[in-house]
Structures are given as structure tokens and as C-alpha cells.
Amino acid sequence: MTKYLNSKKSGILLLVLLIASLLFALYYYVILPKKDEVRAKEASIQSLQTEIKSLEQSLTSFDEQLEVPMQETLEMQKKVPSARAVEQVLRDMVEIEEVTGTRMESLTFNNYDEPVANANVDQTNTVAEAEAKVNEENQENTETPPVSTIAQENIPPELKLVTFTFDIGALTFDSMVTFLKEVEKLERVMKIDTINMTIPGEQEKLDKxxxxxxKATVQITTFYYEGQE
Structure with a gap:
């Protein structure tokens, strides 16, 4: 009986040892490699996250560096557009005329490439009337078109000139000065070439x-840049 019990205990012990060996083998050959693989993947993920953060910081820095030239380009395009934009010049002149209480009596363009009548201009109301008046006067006027005082050989070939002259009337000297100051304040670069002013004399002032x-005849040159995209 004792031998039977000892034999049974030995069998159970061997079974336990066998199960323990199988569990150890399972852990060592299956679970442990999986854990190592998980750790390696976690390390790889962490490394990728670090690289992503580094790339995001680099992109942010690049965007900030790129934003400055883009803003500068936009500001420059406001000052020197990539097209003649004669219609905008007309709008600006009409707006300044209304604000300052002055009156433009004639307007003649010379954009060195083609007459204003052939320009692609989309305008309405006052601006359209102003351009129609300009075109009509240009057709009737046999005088030489205005020529800028800027020597074209001294400027880059991509930088084009648009010169225009106009007669303007004002009831007061201050209104005339305000008109010219408003022209200089425009975002687009406007160079006042010449001003020929006529002021009533003392006798004319006494005569009701x-x-x-x-009255003044003003010549202005503005610019556009053909090389802009």
C-alpha cells in the first residue's frame, strides 16, 4: 500500500514537473520573445513619434520662414501690381476726387504698350464714364501723349511704366494739396512727375x-511688373 502511494505521489510529482517544464518552455520560447517584440515595437513607435515631433517643428519653422516672404510679396504686389490695372487707377482718381471736393476735367494715358481704349477694362458707373471720357478725349487730342520723366533705360526691362496726365480744378488751395497728398498715400506707387498750377490773381478774386x-495740370507715373507670377 505504501509503495502504491509513493508511486502515485511520484507520478503526480513528475506530472507537475512536466507541466512546469511545458509552462517554462512556453514562456521562454513563445511569451518572452513576444514581449521582446512588443518592447522593440514600442521603442520603434516612440522613436517615430520623436521624429514626427521633430518634423512638425521643422515644418512650423519652415512655414514661419515662408510666411514672411509671402507677406512681403503680397505687399509688393499692392505697390507694384503684375498688370497695368488702369481701371483701378481710374477708380482711385475718382474716389479721391469725390473725397477732396476737386474735379478732374481731362485725363490722358500713355502706358507705353497700348492705348487705354484697347486695355481689358471692366468698369461700371462713374469709372466707366470716366474711361469713356478719357477715350473720347484721347481720340480728339492730337498732342503728344504724356512721357514720364523717368529714363526707361535706368529701370529693369520687366518694370513697365504707365504715365497719365490730367487737369484738375479746386475751389481752395488746401483742396488741391489734399488731392495730391491722397494720391501719394495710395498703396500703388504713384510718382508725381510734374505739377503746373494756375492760381487766380488778386483782381480775379475781387471780381465776383x-x-x-x-487749376493744375498734373502728370503721374505708376508702375507694373511683368515678371510676377
Missing amino acids: EADHTI
């Missing part, structure tokens, strides 16, 4: 029926 309007 005389024309007291201060």
Missing part, C-alpha cells in the same frame, strides 16, 4: 463773376 477755380 470771375472764375476763382485753382
Whole structure:
């Protein structure tokens, strides 16, 4: 009986040892490699996350560096557009005329490439009327078109000139000065080439029926850059 019990205990012990060996083998050959693989993947993921953060920082820095030239380019395009934009010049002149209480009596363009009548201009109301008046006067006017005082050989070939001259009337000298200052304040670069002003004399001021309007002939040159995208 004792031998039977000892034999049974030995069998159970061997079974336990066998199960323990199988569990150890399972852990060592299956579970442990999987854990190592998981650790390796976690390390790889962490490394990728670090690289992603580094790339994001680099992209942010690049965007910030790129944003400055883009802003500068946009600002420059406001000052020197990539097209003649004659219609915008007309709009600006009409707007300044209304704000300052002055009156433009004639307007003649010379954009060195083609007459204003052939330009691609989409305008309405006052601007359209102003351009129609300009075109009509240009057709009737046999005088030489305005020529800028800037020597074209001294500027880059991509930088084009648009010169225009106009007669303007104002009831006061301050209104005339305000008109010219408003022209200089425009975002687009406007160079006032010449100003020929006529001011009523003392006798004309005393004569109630005389024309007291201060008149001036102004020539202005603006620019556009053909090389811009």
C-alpha cells in the first residue's frame, strides 16, 4: 500500500514537473520573445513619434520662414501690381476726387504698350464714364501723349511704366494739396512727375463773376511688373 502511494505521489510529482517544464518552455520560447517584440515595437513607435515631433517643428519653422516672404510679396504686389490695372487707377482718381471736393476735367494715358481704349477694362458707373471720357478725349487730342520723366533705360526691362496726365480744378488751395497728398498715400506707387498750377490773381478774386477755380495740370507715373507670377 505504501509503495502504491509513493508511486502515485511520484507520478503526480513528475506530472507537475512536466507541466512546469511545458509552462517554462512556453514562456521562454513563445511569451518572452513576444514581449521582446512588443518592447522593440514600442521603442520603434516612440522613436517615430520623436521624429514626427521633430518634423512638425521643422515644418512650423519652415512655414514661419515662408510666411514672411509671402507677406512681403503680397505687399509688393499692392505697390507694384503684375498688370497695368488702369481701371483701378481710374477708380482711385475718382474716389479721391469725390473725397477732396476737386474735379478732374481731362485725363490722358500713355502706358507705353497700348492705348487705354484697347486695355481689358471692366468698369461700371462713374469709372466707366470716366474711361469713356478719357477715350473720347484721347481720340480728339492730337498732342503728344504724356512721357514720364523717368529714363526707361535706368529701370529693369520687366518694370513697365504707365504715365497719365490730367487737369484738375479746386475751389481752395488746401483742396488741391489734399488731392495730391491722397494720391501719394495710395498703396500703388504713384510718382508725381510734374505739377503746373494756375492760381487766380488778386483782381480775379475781387471780381465776383470771375472764375476763382485753382487749376493744375498734373502728370503721374505708376508702375507694373511683368515678371510676377
